[in-house]
Amino acid sequence: MVIKEGVVHSAPGVAGGDEPDFDSWLSQQLQFNEPHLDDDGFCERVMADLPPVPAKRSERRATRYQYAAVVAASAIVCWQFPLQEVLSAMVEQSISLYSLVGLAVVSSMAAMTGGILAARR
Incomplete structure (x- = not known):
């Protein structure tokens, strides 16, 4: 070198x-x-004026609101979903009702959990 x-x-x-x-x-x-430049206490004043770190309580409150929003959105989707028509169509097609409903529940729970985890980050 x-x-x-x-x-x-x-x-x-x-x-x-x-x-x-x-x-x-x-x-x-x-x-x-x-050489150190004296800032006449500027850094200390700025650090003192910064807002405090949010408490764990407010984080828990935000998490509860997120869960409530997911439950409310799921209820609205279930309310608007034409479940009776889908069930009658499945009976006519002789598709296993339990397997489709189970798959739908598992996939929706996975999507909601992923949304909550993504929102928390």
Whole structure:
């Protein structure tokens, strides 16, 4: 490695030998000591003015609202779904009612759980 004008370069003859070695340059820059600039308490005032971290109680309240919203949306979908027509069509087609309903319940629960988990992140 060769240092030119404060920048570390790779050795000549190596691929990319004229380009600076970024890792070495970055470590040099991070180790460079500059004199401390007095900010007259500015950082402390800014940190004191920041809003407090939300309590766990408010997070639980938000989670309850999310669960309530999912339950309400599911109830609306079930209310609007033409279940009687679907059931009669399945009976005519001789499709196993229990397997279809079970599949629908499992997939909707998986979708709701995924939505809740995504909303919590």
